[in-house]
Amino acid sequence: EDKPAEQAKPVTEQLVDTLTTLSGGPHAGFRSNHAKGVMLEGSFKPSAQAASISKAAHLQKAESPVLVRFSDATGVPNIPDANGNAFPKGIAIRFQLQDGLSTDIVSISINNFPAATPEDFLGLLNAVRDSQNSTAKPSPVEQFLASHPAALKFVTTPKPAPVSFATQPFFGVNAFKFTNAAGQSVYGRYQIIPVAGAQYLSKEATDAAAPDYLMTDIAERVKKQSVQYKLLLQIAEQGDEVNNATVQWPETRKTVELGTLTLKTVVADSKAKEKTLMFNPLQLTEGIEASQDPILLARPTAYAVSFGRRLGK
Ligand code: HEM
Secondary structure, three states: OOOOHHHHOOHHHHHHHHHHHHOOOOOOOOOOOOOOEEEEEEEEEEOOOHHHHOOOHHHOOOOEEEEEEEEOOOOOOOOOOOOHHHOOOEEEEEEEOHHHOEEEEEEEOOOOOOOOOHHHHHHHHHHHHHHOOOOOOOOHHHHHHHHOHHHHHHHHOOOOOEOOHHHOOEEOOOOEEEEOOOOOEEEEEEEEEEOOOOOEOOHHHHHHOOOOHHHHHHHHHHHHOOEEEEEEEEEOOOOOOOOOOOOOOOOOOOEEEEEEEEEEEEOOOHHHHHHOOOOOOOOOOOOEEEOOOHHHHHHHHHHHHHHHHHOOO
16 A cells, blocks of 8 residues: 555654744755854863763863854744744754864753654644644644643743843753763763853843844854853763653752853854754764663754755755
């Protein structure tokens, strides 16, 4: 029997298709999610205790160059930065290691995810899509949220507009396994905390914000002074869920400071360069391994589909 082509596609490709539909795309040359962004350069300096967590190269040596891309959610290339759909914000960090190697961290501005599996995430996105031209009461998305508490929690978590990318905390959401030189391992989740502190716009300022205020602000800010974040790792305890991005760990869990990220300049040809780059949360290095979180494991495939389409392939 012939199956409809849509059903035969892998879930990761269906996810990219639905993200594209939701953004009114395809928008040639842009990411199918987090399409609007800006890239900066700087450096990462590990803390004294970072080596006790992992033997990863950038956590041992004095300093590593980094490339960072901040972004707005959705595949809409010109979404206004303060638009309600432009959340969560994203940060992608590429640590340049020796011999042309690198490792990435790709995080968002909220400390949870709406789905534990790619199938469930597709269910949510498809329900949003199907609600756009639907008169059904309850709508498909209302029905989905009623039966998926993690998705309901995600969509109802306040996502205030930050004053600046420099005042926005970011969270890794997916867990990784970290192993030090003595062979001791822990599971942890990244937190990227602005040294300037978390600061958000008032309702009035949000409504009045210029469409590109975040992109403009960060470019102006680094001209005056470098922008810094602490890279922290929240450490799991025995019994904590490491393979489910919808489950937060208690705030009382120990966090270890891994180092300081310092951003100094905007990449001159940011627009051209970001097009030919793909950040990848599974671009890891010895001393850091993936958990078995199905969301984490699905991400590189979805990103690669989007990357291929961006390159016109
Ligand atoms: C199955 C779940 C997910 C899917 C299907 C998905 C899909 C995508 C896609 C298609 C892109 C564009 C990639 C490219 O073209 O280079 C993207 C980018 C991005 N995603 Fe995800 N994503 C998922 C989960 C997550 C999670 C859990 C996080 C963070 C904790 C995240 C944060 C980001 C960020 C920050 C970017 C922009 C990266 C950049 O600047 O290049 N995503 N996502």
